[in-house]
């Protein structure tokens with residue numbers, strides 16, 4: 001058996017569908033945004049950390065002008081502060097896509113950063129993972145970082161012309177794709193990345209020696225410690241006669257673009273909060289208008305025995321219903337939105353989502369906001385709307401013959 | 413009709429007062445009631461020290477020119493407005509001392525109000541309108557409220573419209589619904605401010621007959637009216653002029 005007062009609430013909601021839909025949608029939009037962003041943030045943070053952990057990221061990297069060999073890598077690895085070290089060679093070349101029948105002017109030369117890893121099968125730091133095609137890089141062939149493919153404007157199987165630092169031109173086939181999470185995503189960096197076998201170096205005119213030292217500090221979880229180890233390794237390298245034009249210390253456990261990712265999510269979070277504020281504002285307005293319109297009804301209810309708290313309960317239940325309906329819309333949509341947003345952000349930052357779990361706290365947050373925002377936003381209009389006494393409401397509405405103009409409206 | 417008359421005896425303080433009427437127990441007693449309004453044009457003295465006693469089972473008409481203070485007077489009795497000075501006792505309750513919430517709760521059980529313009533809630537059906545005061549007062553169990561409301565609608569001969577919205581029935585029918593609503597919690601006193609003012613004369617007469625039936629069943633009724641004919645038919649007519657009782661004719 002439903003109490004009569006709830007019929008009034010339901011009939012009022014149902015009777016003014018436009019108003020109901022407007023309020024519900026405005027709450028739902030804010031909740032959707034909050035849910036989508038909170039979920040995405042949680043998903044992206046855990047997934048990014050998970051992906052990043054699998055590559056065993058370096059805590060520091062040195063570049064050298066002179067080539068160095070495995071003996072030096074070994075000596076660094078033996079340092080007590082260092083857990084592991086690996087040497088690689090990287091260098092810039094120019095490339096262009098070989099186009100059939102077109103003249104030399106057909107395409108201009110563009111830059112490509114090439115990496116040569118001594119043993120692709122046993123990488124231990126900043127691991128590169130095969131995605132498709134050949135693996136490891138066949139001799140005289142080129143693998144491309146998957147996110148860089150769009151920059152190359154070529155397909156796997158195409159042949160590109162490489163101009164070596166020594167101005168020799170070589171033809172290289174793109175024979176596969178790899179995933180290298182230790183690099184900034186190529187579209188953000190602007191330079192595509194290629195990977196070749198160590199044995200291809202001489203053919204391309206490069207010395208068979210390392211110029212990049214990647215290492216992991218024993219206590220890499222601490223940023224200061226990582227920095228200290230980088231300095232130690234740097235000293236050691238310089239003592240060995242190497243010149244270091246550049247060294248990098250990684251933020252422990254964080255991908256190079258983590259700050260950017262967090263900033264984007266923060267921005268989205270701000271937009272979500274703004275849309276919530278907007279819906280709160282809309283609620284304040286609509287509930288004020290509703291109560292202004294129902295002054296007489298409030299007065300009549302008081303006259304027939306309703307206590308203010310009973311009437312307040314009616315209007316609060318009404319706004320709670322707005323919140324519940326908005327939640328029914330926003331929670332599933334927020335989940336879908338989080339899935340789409342996480343996927344998009346993951347592809348933008350060049351990592352894969354292994355799982356998609358909407359964190360329960362995101363849903364709890366949505367429910368709390370979905371119920372609290374409508375109630376809090378309508379509290380002031382409800383309290384002030386219900387201040388009208390039965391007598392005031394009667395007077396305003398001319399119940400006392402010809403008493404218009406003497407009611408409380410004129411006294412406002 | 414099953415609606416019972418006043419169940420409780422008159423309050424002790426009135427009996428001890430030594431002012432007990434020979435013919436009956438006073439249900440309403442106004443003592444030197446003054447009401448001032450702060451209007452736009454200055455202070456209006458709507459009631460200038462009114463004394464009035466109404467006995468249980470009486471049918472009293474309040475008559476007088478527009479602006480003479482009739483509505484103000486009945487608003488004092490129902491407690492929807494408070495006096496500037498004086499005392500209002502209804503069935504042993506000091507109405508002038510009640511706060512807003514207490515007033516509403518008291519009204520819900522003890523006073524039925526019928527308005528000139530019916531004042532049914534537009535989004536509730538006729539039946540739900542009658543159930544509403546029962547819901548607020550919590551005097552009858554929720555599961556009985558519907559049946560009781562239906563019963564009241566039968567008494568005012570409007571049961572067949574129970575599921576319509578108020579806007580779908582005529583003015584006379586709406587006023588019958590309003591009377592049924594007023595009786596929802598079986599209050600001993602019914603106060604009506606020009607209940608027939610918006611009705612044509614034949615409809616007004618039929619609504620008036622409903623009031624007469626109620627008096628026969630023991631209700632006490634205070635009714636403001638402009639209608640000379642109707643005023644003739646009640647036992648007692650109190651005439652107000654300029655906030656003072658100038659005639660009290662039985």
Ligand SMILES: Nc1ncnc2c1ncn2[C@@H]1O[C@H](COP(=O)(O)OP(=O)(O)O)[C@@H](O)[C@H]1O
Nearest residue numbers: 395400406449451458478479480481482483484
């Ligand atoms: N809320 C109010 N504010 C100011 N003056 C009022 C108010 N209500 C009534 N009055 C004044 O009090 C007097 C009595 O009004 P009222 O009781 O409504 O008379 P009646 O019902 O007999 O027409 C009138 O002069 C009226 O203008």
Ligand SMILES: [Mg+2]
Nearest residue numbers: 400401482483
């Ligand atoms: Mg009046």
